[in-house]
Amino acid sequence: MKLSCTECGQERSLTDPVWRCECGGLLQVEQSLGALDGEKLRHVFDERLAERNTPYASGVWRYKELIHPELPMEGIVTKYEGNTGLYGSEPVRRFTGVRNLRLKAQSENPSGSFKDNGMTVAVSQGAWLGYERFACSSTGNTSSSLAMYAALSGKASYVFVPEEGVADGKVLQTAAYGARMIRFQGTYDDGIRFLERHAAELELYVCNSINPFRIEGQKSIVYEIAQALNWTLPEWIVLPGGALSNGSALGKGLRDMVATGLISRMPRVAIVQAEGASPFHRMIEHGLKELVPEPRPHTLASALNIGNPPSWKKAADVLQATRGVTVSVTDEEIMEAKAVIDRAGIGCEPASAASAAGLRKLVAQGIVDKDETAVCILTGHMLKDADALQRYMARAADDGGMPVSSALELGQLKECL
Ligand SMILES: N[C@@H](CCOP(=O)(O)O)C(=O)O
Numbered sequence: 391m392k393l394s395c396t397e398c399g400q401e402r403s404l405t406d407p408v409w410r411c412e413c414g415g416l417l418q419v420e421q422s423l424g425a426l427d428g429e430k431l432r433h434v435f436d437e438r439l440a441e442r443n444t445p446y447a448s449g450v451w452r453y454k455e456l457i458h459p460e461l462p463m464e465g466i467v468t469k470y471e472g473n474t475g476l477y478g479s480e481p482v483r484r485f486t487g488v489r490n491l492r493l494k495a496q497s498e499n500p501s502g503s504f505k506d507n508g509m510t511v512a513v514s515q516g517a518w519l520g521y522e523r524f525a526c527s528s529t530g531n532t533s534s535s536l537a538m539y540a541a542l543s544g545k546a547s548y549v550f551v552p553e554e555g556v557a558d559g560k561v562l563q564t565a566a567y568g569a570r571m572i573r574f575q576g577t578y579d580d581g582i583r584f585l586e587r588h589a590a591e592l593e594l595y596v597c598n599s600i601n602p603f604r605i606e607g608q609k610s611i612v613y614e615i616a617q618a619l620n621w622t623l624p625e626w627i628v629l630p631g632g633a634l635s636n637g638s639a640l641g642k643g644l645r646d647m648v649a650t651g652l653i654s655r656m657p658r659v660a661i662v663q664a665e666g667a668s669p670f671h672r673m674i675e676h677g678l679k680e681l682v683p684e685p686r687p688h689t690l691a692s693a694l695n696i697g698n699p700p701s702w703k704k705a706a707d708v709l710q711a712t713r714g715v716t717v718s719v720t721d722e723e724i725m726e727a728k729a730v731i732d733r734a735g736i737g738c739e740p741a742s743a744a745s746a747a748g749l750r751k752l753v754a755q756g757i758v759d760k761d762e763t764a765v766c767i768l769t770g771h772m773l774k775d776a777d778a779l780q781r782y783m784a785r786a787a788d789d790g791g792m793p794v795s796s797a798l799e800l801g802q803l804k805e806c807l
Contacts, residue, residue, distance in 0.1 A: 391421040391460050393602060396704060404460065405519055409600040410586065416704060418642070419458075419602045426455060428651025432621055435613075449473035450507050450610040456646050457606050458511055465518045467543040471506040472610055474498040476618045476765070479734040485727065486746055487753040490763040492624070493731070493746075494615055497738050501563070502771035503693075504611060504636065505535035509597060511607030513539040516595035523548060525594035527581025529632070529693050530560025531770055536597045537567035548594060550574060550581035555688075555695050557739075557775040577687060578633070579698040599635030600700050608635060609643030615765055616653055623657045624763035628752075630744040631661040631670055631716070632694040634705040636767065641708025659714035660758070661705060662748025664689035664741075668718040670702050674709065675716065690721040690778055693741035693770060715757055719747040725782050737772035745769075 393402040397415025402408070409417055435453060438446040445451040445463055449472015454461075475495045483491045496504035513536070516524055524540045525548045526532045533549035540547035547569040551561060554575075565571055574581065582598060589596045599605060616623050623644075629636050640659060647653040663671045667687035673680070684697035699705070708714060719727075721740075727750065728743035745766035752758040772779065783792050794806045 391419060391458075393417045394420045396707075407519060407521075407590075407595060409596065409602070416600055416701065417602050418704075419606050421459065423456075423646060423649045426650045431455065431650060431652060435617060448510065449614050450510050450607050453610055453613050456613070456650070457610060458515070458603070461514055461518060465514055466510070467514045467517060467539055468510050469500040469506065469538070469542065471499050471510050472614055474614070476615060477736055479731075479736060481730055481734045482736075482746055485730045486749045486764075487760045488749060488758065488762065488764050489760055490624070491749070492765045493736055494611065494765055494767045495736060495738070496611060496767060496769050497742065497771040497774075501531075501535045501538045502774050503531040503535060504608065504767070504769045505531050506538075507610050508599065508604035508607035508635070508639065509535040509539050512597040512601050512603045513543060513545070515603040516597065517543050517545060519595070521593075521595035522546060523592075523594050524597050525549065525585060525589060525592075526596065526598045527578050527585055528564075528598075529578050529695055530556045530564065531693055531774065532598060533564040533569060533571075534560055534567065537564045537569035540569070541567045546570065548572065550584065552577055552581070555692055557692050557777050559774055559776050578696050579683070582700060598700070599633055599638070605635060605639045605642060608639030609646065611636070611767065612640050612643040613647070616647060621652060623653055623655070624765050625657055626660055626749075626758055626762060626764040627657050627767065628660040628662060628745045628749045628764055629767040630691075630694060630741050630769055631663045631705070632667070632696045632699065632741065634661070634670060634699040634701040636769070637661050637708050638701045638704035641704070641711060644712065656712050659708055659712040660748060660752060661709070661714065661716045662744045663716065663718045664691045664694045664724060664744055665718045665720050667694050667696055669697060670699055670705060671716040671718045673702070674706070691724050691740035691744060692775055692778070693739065694744065715752065717748045717751050717755075719744055719751060723747040723751070725778075729782070731768070732772055736768070738768040739770035739772060739774040740778045742768040742770050
């Protein structure tokens with residue numbers, strides 16, 4: 391295994407704690423997959439589904455050969471993350487118009503979001519390198535996940551969280567896990583820029599998705615989908631796009647699976663951005679070669695409040711490799727999709743619902759056919775962003791979603807029920 395630059399190809403040692411090459415490109419983990427046999431891997435991964443209380447019981451480390459073969463087993467920091475549900479739902483199918491649709495509920499991870507798939511690997515790697523202080527910039531999910539794994543491994547976490555636009559529940563969750571929190575004026579993008587400049591001097595191990603080991607862990611989301619579907623994939627995988635780490639990880643995971651023969655065909659990838667924070671979609675839509683950052687990203691889906699996604703080049707490569715597409719949706723469309731997903735008994739935070747809202751739009755635009763198969767990735771738990779939920783539910787009170795006020799008196803109750 392080694393690190394290599396995604397742009398100029400320059401190689402580095404696996405133990406080098408840098409995320410960018412001198413040329414400005416992000417680094418990626420490379421391993422030679424040639425010696426791995428898909429048939430044997432399928433068998434090993436299927437057998438490990440029965441594991442309990444070993445790292446292989448994790449929905450990430452089950453695939454250790456593809457994630458981080460060189461990390462010693464005793465160095466793994468895990469909460470048995472992954473192992474999340476893949477649900478069919480008639481109401482969501484009707485809403486999107488796609489007949490064969492499933493939802494991958496990454497919200498069921500231990501800290502409540504997909505970040506755990508990557509964070510278990512980043513923190514394990516940092517601890518293996520001997521780091522004691524871990525850091526991230528975050529809109530709340532990355533910080534909660536980092537704080538949890540750092541606490542689990544007895545390390546300190548330092549999280550940089552914008553003062554505005556971050557859901558209270560995420561801030562409280564992060565603090566409760568014991569992170570030292572730096573609230574600052576600015577956006578996630580400013581926090582990342584600061585960490586890229588100063589982390590080395592502050593002896594901080596950065597666990598944002600610019601860290602290539604985060605991407606290695608997040609690949610497992612697509613491995614889990616393939617394994618649950620007996621090593622096949624749907625025609626479309628649809629996911630929300632903020633920092634674009636999910637898109638990058640998904641693409642790398644797909645490449646690995648094709649290279650090892652675990653699957654034989656790439657699905658198409660659709661990345662959905664919120665209209666107020668959609669620089670990547672705009673770039674693709676206008677056929678631009680460079681991303682023009684959005685200085686004031688603004689969406690009610692707070693996890694997507696990102697104007698300068700660090701992984702945009704990796705995500706663009708994924709679109710190229712999968713004949714992928716992008717689309718943007720309004721906050722209103724996101725909340726409408728979220729209400730359907732919540733009431734279907736699955737639930738998700740607003741950012742996650744962008745995937746279903748986006749799929750619906752792609753069907754309306756004739757890009758996805760209603761007879762094609764699709765999986766939407768739900769990135770975070772419905773209680774993650776209770777602020778947005780409260781605002782939406784207050785408006786929808788007449789729908790019977792809000793508590794009814796009544797005395798415990800039969801006559802009065804009969805009128806409310
Ligand atoms: N929504 C994310 C922001 C992106 O973080 P990264 O981990 O991909 O760098 C968050 O929860 O912070």
